[in-house]
Amino acid sequence: xxxxxxxxxxxxxxxxxxxWIEETFSFIFDPIKDDFGPFLDDLSGDYLAAIPPWIVIxxxxxxxxxxxxKKFGLAIFSIIGLWFIQNQGQWEQLMYTFVLVIAASIIxxxxxxxxxxxxxxxxxxxxxxxxxxxxxxxxxxFVYLIPTVAFFSIGMPPGVFAxxxxxxxxxxxxxxxxxRQVPNELIEAxxxxxxxxxxxxxxxxxxxxxxxxxxxxxxxxxxxxxxxxIASMIGAPGLGRxxxxxxxxxxxxxxxxxxxxxxxxxxxxxxxxxxxxxQKGE
Amino acid sequence: xxxIKVENLSKIFGRKPQEAIGxxxxxxxxxxxxxxxxxxxxxxxxxxxxxEGEVFVIMGLSGSGKSTLVRLLxxxxxxxxxxxxxDDQDLATMDKxxxxxxxxxxxxxxxxxxxxxxxxxxxxxxxxxxxxxxxxKEKSKEKAIQALELVGLGGYIEQYPSQxxxxxxxxxxLARALANDPEVLLMDEAFSALDPLIRKGMQDELLDxxxxxxxxxxxxxxxxxxxxxxxxxxxxxxxGSIVQIGTPEEILVNPANDxxxxxxxxxxxxxxxxxxxxxxxxxxxxxxxxxxRVALERMREEGLSSIYVTDKQRNLKGYVTADDASDARKxxxxxxxxxxxxxxxxxxxxxxxxxxxDIIQDTAVPVAVVEDGKLRGVIVRGAVIxxxxxxxxxxxxx
Numbered sequence: 001x002x003x004x005x006x007x008x009x010x011x012x013x014x015x016x017x018x019x020w021i022e023e024t025f026s027f028i029f030d031p032i033k034d035d036f037g038p039f040l041d042d043l044s045g046d047y048l049a050a051i052p053p054w055i056v057i058x059x060x061x062x063x064x065x066x067x068x069x070k071k072f073g074l075a076i077f078s079i080i081g082l083w084f085i086q087n088q089g090q091w092e093q094l095m096y097t098f099v100l101v102i103a104a105s106i107i108x109x110x111x112x113x114x115x116x117x118x119x120x121x122x123x124x125x126x127x128x129x130x131x132x133x134x135x136x137x138x139x140x141x142f143v144y145l146i147p148t149v150a151f152f153s154i155g156m157p158p159g160v161f162a163x164x165x166x167x168x169x170x171x172x173x174x175x176x177x178x179x180r181q182v183p184n185e186l187i188e189a190x191x192x193x194x195x196x197x198x199x200x201x202x203x204x205x206x207x208x209x210x211x212x213x214x215x216x217x218x219x220x221x222x223x224x225x226x227x228x229x230i231a232s233m234i235g236a237p238g239l240g241r242x243x244x245x246x247x248x249x250x251x252x253x254x255x256x257x258x259x260x261x262x263x264x265x266x267x268x269x270x271x272x273x274x275x276x277x278x279q280k281g282e
Numbered sequence: 283x284x285x286i287k288v289e290n291l292s293k294i295f296g297r298k299p300q301e302a303i304g305x306x307x308x309x310x311x312x313x314x315x316x317x318x319x320x321x322x323x324x325x326x327x328x329x330x331x332x333x334e335g336e337v338f339v340i341m342g343l344s345g346s347g348k349s350t351l352v353r354l355l356x357x358x359x360x361x362x363x364x365x366x367x368x369d370d371q372d373l374a375t376m377d378k379x380x381x382x383x384x385x386x387x388x389x390x391x392x393x394x395x396x397x398x399x400x401x402x403x404x405x406x407x408x409x410x411x412x413x414x415x416x417x418x419k420e421k422s423k424e425k426a427i428q429a430l431e432l433v434g435l436g437g438y439i440e441q442y443p444s445q446x447x448x449x450x451x452x453x454x455x456l457a458r459a460l461a462n463d464p465e466v467l468l469m470d471e472a473f474s475a476l477d478p479l480i481r482k483g484m485q486d487e488l489l490d491x492x493x494x495x496x497x498x499x500x501x502x503x504x505x506x507x508x509x510x511x512x513x514x515x516x517x518x519x520x521x522g523s524i525v526q527i528g529t530p531e532e533i534l535v536n537p538a539n540d541x542x543x544x545x546x547x548x549x550x551x552x553x554x555x556x557x558x559x560x561x562x563x564x565x566x567x568x569x570x571x572x573x574x575r576v577a578l579e580r581m582r583e584e585g586l587s588s589i590y591v592t593d594k595q596r597n598l599k600g601y602v603t604a605d606d607a608s609d610a611r612k613x614x615x616x617x618x619x620x621x622x623x624x625x626x627x628x629x630x631x632x633x634x635x636x637x638x639x640d641i642i643q644d645t646a647v648p649v650a651v652v653e654d655g656k657l658r659g660v661i662v663r664g665a666v667i668x669x670x671x672x673x674x675x676x677x678x679x680x
Contacts, residue, residue, distance in 0.1 A: 188358050189397035193411040193462070194386035203414070207401045 018147045029151045040156040044099040053086045067275045074271050081264035088257045097238035104163035104224040112168045116175025133169040141230050149234050159236025167223035174216025178209025214277035225266045284331035285498050291328045291364035296321030299362045312521045324350040326522040337499045339509040342519030348502045352470050356389050386415050390459035394471035396451045398443040404454050405439035411462040429461040449480040469501045485511050531667050535643050558631040560669045561651045561659030566590045569599050569618050574610035588647045598657040600624045628652045
């Protein structure tokens with residue numbers, strides 16, 4: 001009986017919408033494609049990769065030492081880990097991956113935190129956004145790689161974009177949650193002394209929600225890293241591409257080496273963001 | 283002159299507040315309105331004045347609407363109807379800018395769980411109210427330190443709230459509220475989260491501070507003892523309505539209705555304390571030895587309007603009033619027995635406070651405490667109030 005109902009033209013509708021978006025917003029996509037992409041490529045390939053690895057390793061180790069509260073653990077790990085990557089000839093790939101992750105994370109934070117704040121202020125917005133965020137996180141990443149290529153062609157920008165869709169939700173969610181969890185009495189205290197909404201946000205809500213927001217940002221960074229391999233399918237350079245290449249050639253050894261590189265980068269970034277979250281008042 | 287005039291102030295929680303207001307005016311109860319409209323009456327047409335410099339206590343059990351009422355006063359909760367006049371400006375209809383100005387300059391609030399910002403030091407917390415006004419850093423710091431010194435926390439300015447005890451945290455809350463030198467201090471169950479000993483100390487301290495500062499304080503509490511101790515006037519709330527407003531004595535002596543009476547009866551001390559605990563050594567004259575002249579002289583010395591008369595064995599004979607004694611002296615009457623009055627209110631040593639209340643309401647003379655017909659002490663009205671309010675009680679009476 002169900003066979004009598006004609007197939008709904010969902011795929012066609014999505015195609016039409018995608019085409020429309022591509023044409024209508026080409027004034028946004030084109031500069032991203034033409035300027036932002038080469039910028040990221042230059043940044044990774046020409047500038048960062050041009051710095052001698054030992055200097056980078058040294059800087060990271062010193063930062064790690066201070067960020068972790070003058071302990072040697074993270075610093076030593078960074079030195080060994082980064083040296084290993086360099087030793088395996090993956091240094092340039094590491095730079096591409098690092099730039100991809102950082103670019104996507106920064107954009108995710110810039111977009112995510114304000115949306116999270118707005119969401120915490122409005123019940124309506126929260127109920128509209130929650131399913132959208134669920135959708136963004138559960139939709140298989142490969143699916144939105146397709147239109148992404150249509151919008152941005154191949155390379156870094158679609159990689160960043162795909163990572164954004166997947167990785168922004170935690171920052172939005174946890175910013176929203178963090179602000180909603182500020183004890184009511186503190187909100188009242190701030191209002192009772194005559195704070196403007198902006199003062200309340202900056203002096204009370206954000207400091208109180210800081211930990212939760214930072215946890216969200218940490219999640220976001222980790223999720224962008226997890227997108228690195230997938231993004232390489234649409235031409236994003238870096239360690240992910242090495243993994244992909246190894247997969248195509250059934251080259252277990254180099255796949256493992258590139259994978260270890262990603263893990264090392266993930267651990268270093270994760271510890272850095274966690275330590276940043278722990279400072280002061282503890 | 284009243285500094286705050288509250289008129290007909292109501293708050294309805296729910297979807298159809300106007301409908302509920304209409305029903306309230308028709309005299310429906312809180313329960314009826316909840317049933318009919320699904321709306322909850324938070325505060326029901328509260329009307330009262332607060333005089334400048336007084337401690338006005340709003341007392342009620344939890345759910346009586348007292349915390350809602352105090353939040354209507356600085357509009358942390360939007361009133362559904364009615365007005366709050368402060369210096370002749372209506373807070374309830376004021377625009378946001380004006381409201382902020384009032385909150386910054388005229389009213390501060392102290393919170394039950396202190397409402398301190400955990401990521402700010404004591405000093406940074408105290409300075410908050412001044413900081414958001416955009417006051418110069420040095421000047422605001424100076425003012426905050428003054429306020430902290432006032433509450434005895436001058437040495438703790440660099441600590442974080444979590445490093446302080448509850449009592450000290452609430453002092454920070456108080457200092458923060460005092461730092462912008464407001465006209466009105468709203469204190470929402472400010473001492474309720476403290477343990478009883480500390481609480482009493484804080485009450486005393488507040489009274490000391492109040493003596494020096496003469497602020498107008500609106501104090502919310504569910505604790506009658508606390509209300510009696512610190513309140514110049516008390517408003518009793520039930521189900522969102524104010525059921526009685528009066529001085530502590532008026533509330534205790536003339537409870538407006540059963541609810542107030544029950545509240546008053548609930549004061550622990552009224553059950554525990556007996557006549558013996560609160561009586562005073564009696565001033566007496568002897569029926570055998572003394573005449574109207576001595577009686578009058580004694581009353582003058584002690585500032586009394588009547589005096590008890592006993593015989594040598596201290597058996598209670600009655601009392602004489604100053605008026606009668608004065609007449610008797612003029613008419614040259616020598617014997618006290620001629621002007622003696624016998625309608626003496628008497629109680630036993632173990633009579634409870636609750637019973638003494640009933641007796642003391644109807645009498646102009648002090649109540650006599652009698653054991654086997656002998657006068658052991660007297661109880662004046664003030665002593666009952668004082669005892670209920672938790673002041674020192676007199677146990678050494680022989």
